[in-house]
Amino acid sequence: MALLGNQFGYWDRVAREKVFTHPLNEKVLTQLIDRKARLLDYGCGYGRTCDDLVRLGYADVTGVDTSAKMIQRGNRLFPHLNLKTLDLPDDGMLPFESEAFDGVLLFAVLTCIPEDGDQRCLIDEIRRILRPAGLLYVSDYWLQTDDRNVRRYRQFTERFGRYGIFELPEGTVVRHHRREHVTTLLRRFEILDLVDMEVVTMNGNCSNGFQYFGRKAS
Ligand SMILES: C[S@@+](CC[C@H](N)C(=O)[O-])C[C@H]1O[C@@H](n2cnc3c(N)ncnc32)[C@H](O)[C@@H]1O
Numbered sequence: 332m333a334l335l336g337n338q339f340g341y342w343d344r345v346a347r348e349k350v351f352t353h354p355l356n357e358k359v360l361t362q363l364i365d366r367k368a369r370l371l372d373y374g375c376g377y378g379r380t381c382d383d384l385v386r387l388g389y390a391d392v393t394g395v396d397t398s399a400k401m402i403q404r405g406n407r408l409f410p411h412l413n414l415k416t417l418d419l420p421d422d423g424m425l426p427f428e429s430e431a432f433d434g435v436l437l438f439a440v441l442t443c444i445p446e447d448g449d450q451r452c453l454i455d456e457i458r459r460i461l462r463p464a465g466l467l468y469v470s471d472y473w474l475q476t477d478d479r480n481v482r483r484y485r486q487f488t489e490r491f492g493r494y495g496i497f498e499l500p501e502g503t504v505v506r507h508h509r510r511e512h513v514t515t516l517l518r519r520f521e522i523l524d525l526v527d528m529e530v531v532t533m534n535g536n537c538s539n540g541f542q543y544f545g546r547k548a549s
Pocket residue numbers: 338342343351352353373374375376377378379380395396397398401417419437438439440443444533
């Protein structure tokens with residue numbers, strides 16, 4: 332929780348300048364969930380993925396983010412969208428009814444939540460707010476193998492107690508994920524698809540990432 336608590340100010344500080352690029356896999360998404368679905372884009376940033384969803388014909392799309400400044404940018408760019416600042420209570424419970432959504436997107440958000448326990452809390456909450464057999468669509472980063480990343484994973488292993496968690500020079504802590512970690516974290520979902528991809532990070536580096544589609548299992 333300590334790490335997570337330090338992060339929120341960072342996203343407000345960079346809200347005007349960062350560009351996010353994890354792509355929406357329209358083909359897979361539209362096969363898995365119909366246009367009437369109630370969709371939540373959790374950690375929506377400035378709302379670019381919500382905009383993609385609405386353009387695709389999804390009619391009921393909500394985006395939430397803990398950064399008020401990201402949401403302000405989103406509301407300026409895309410005034411037609413339903414984007415809201417999320418006040419995350421101390422107990423981590425999301426302010427939504429159980430089974431309120433048919434699908435939840437989590438794009439480049441796990442990477443911002445470095446600790447296992449915090450990631451588990453979030454995934455448990457997403458399970459709660461998804462209807463039975465609801466869709467979870469995660470886009471995030473694998474552990475990288477290039478020298479630059481390996482160096483920084485090693486540099487921060489002792490401080491954060493885990494290989495793959497590291498601090499960016501600009502002062503936020505992020506995580507890259509082992510495959511086994513993702514499988515364990517999402518074990519209460521039935522995996523539908525897992526696609527490897529290359530993606531450009533918010534700092535302009537090419538990285539190995541993945542897109543996961545899963546159904547809430549009972
Ligand atoms: C890398 S950005 C990705 C934004 C968006 N999903 C996209 O792909 O365009 C991560 C976003 O997650 C938000 N965030 C970080 N921790 C969060 C949390 N615990 N709950 C909700 N949002 C969070 C940040 O404010 C930031 O806007």
